[in-house]
Amino acid sequence: MIDLSSGIRYSADIMLGAALDIAAELMECGAEIQRTEDTVERICRAYGASRVDVYATTSLITATVGMPDGYHKTQIRRIYMTQSDLQRIEELNALSRQICENVPEPAEFERMLRASKKNEPPARQILKRFIGSLLLVGGFTVFFGGNALDALSAAIVGLCIPALNLIKRKSTNAVAHTVLCSLAAGVLSVLAISIGLGNHADKVMIGTIMLLIPGADIGNSLRDLLFGDIVSGSMRLIKALLTAAAIAVGYSIAIIFGGWLNVL
Amino acid sequence: MSFDFFSIGDLATYCLSGLCATLGFVLVCHINIKKAPVALAGAALTVLWWYFSLGLLNNVFLSNLLASVVATTFAEIMARVTKTPAIVYLSPAVITLVPGGKLYYTMAALVASDTTAFKINGRETIEVALGIAVGIVIVSTLFSLIMAQKKHAASLK
Structure with missing residues (x-):
């Protein structure tokens, strides 16, 4: 029998991973904690999460997302080095707004994040x-x-x-x-x-x-x-x-x- | 209230050198170059405000507090107008207020074992830093309260 929920679980994993990648990069560029936590929460909620617990510090971000079918997933990101990059904060902010509005497929979301990476030499x-x-x-x-x-x-x-x-x-x-x-x-x-x-x-x-x-x-x-x-x-x-x-x-x-x- | 302190030469020097430094900060902190004009306008406004309030009040703490209130208000408003994080405009606006000179003289006094100079410069460094911080905090808290209120009102509709 095909497990229908496995698709949802796979999507939730990718979505949480990509949201945390954005959050980790925000922290590395010197964003405030509130913005970082808010970004993860907004993205996960946009993807239909029924529960989001996110805690960010300057060196670690941890988040648990609960989907309506009862599936839970936790991931963490470790932050090593920070260097002020306000343009990147702005870009990531715009990207997360866009993601919350359009809610693309999780795989597409990951691709958008990769594509938004700095292309300046x-x-x-x-x-x-x-x-x-x-x-x-x-x-x-x-x-x-x-x-x-x-x-x-x-x-x-x-x-x-x-x-x-x-x-x-x-x-x-x-x-x-x-x-x-x-x-x-x-x-x-x-x-x-x-x-x-x-x-x-x-x-x-x-x-x-x-x-x-x-x-x-x-x-x-x-x-x-x-x-x-x-x-x-x-x-x-x-x-x-x-x-x-x-x-x-x-x-x-x-x-x-x-x-x-x-x-x- | 007397304007004896005013000197157009001083003001022009502060404004021009402050703007040059802010432009450097915009490049160092990798702020979007398209946002540079707004960031520079914020810095110019802050320097002007700081110059006149320091001259009129002759109080280091209050003049920096007022300047940082103006800088933060400008940054928060422009952030909403241009849909950009407020920090992009706030950092360049307050950078000219940062007490680098006073910090240096505090250190120099410490090395020279000059207790009087150490106390005076150390106290002024803390006063300036506190003034900037309190100004930022007052305005950002007010803005976040207003935004929370707006969100709450929108959710009731």
Whole structure:
């Protein structure tokens, strides 16, 4: 006898898997917990789930979906690394809206998710990050009181941060990496001033700090905390504070170094 | 109320450098380039508001709070108009408020064992961070309450 429910079960499995893939990618791009949980719930409900329990933290998402025939399925996703990518959040948001409206076949849903993956060439993305760093660091150096030469110096020095990010891997310790970036940016700023590129070492360093500061993490952690996601909010806040401490360690060494060279 | 603090040169420097930095942030955080004009408009509005409120009130906490209220309101409204997550407009709008300078001077004072400077700069860093956070929280909570109310009203229909 053909088991009619097996088709439904297969669909529920694929649907939950694809919904969690979207959720995991949202978290990796730096979305809020509420948005992530909401996305999984909306998609599963659109596919007729009678029960959806989803719990997301910054490192793990787990969801159980119950279908009307009593079939239950649980899947989890582990999140290792996050890098702000607001365009991707926007794309995934649009995709999940589209999926909730049209409710495509689960296999088609999976295909849509795969098709929506970034098609921008990696070289262009890297170039964008480098140009972005240049503008950000230069702009902030002037914003915080530096002159044009300081801005030029900071913009060049600041390029070491996206360059170091290129060697960052999944297994790289995030705190150690931030210390390395801060140390490199700090020491290079001091060296740049000592060879006459720029007049104010403090302004140059402030410009480069702005590239490392965990502003998005602090903002997200507060949003999470206030919307009742205490665990994730605290995790993000601790991560942001650790990053801030790592920045302080790196730049403190650079400041001592600057003292030796008499540029501060 | 006196406008003695006002200097067109200062304001122009803040606006131009702030916009340049925000454009850099848009590229670094990989924000859709089509959304950049709105994001930059939010940043310009925030810098203007921050400049005048700091000059008029001379209070670090309040001026940052007011600026972040304006930034969040703008981001939440534009997010609904353009059907985009609010964070896409919020992050670039508040990035110019982030106390990078004060954080640096706090660290420098710590290294130099200058307790007075450490206390003053440390307190101001916390004041700015709290101001931004409270502003974001007040407005986003209000908006989520309004949206929940709207959803509830729609479900009753």
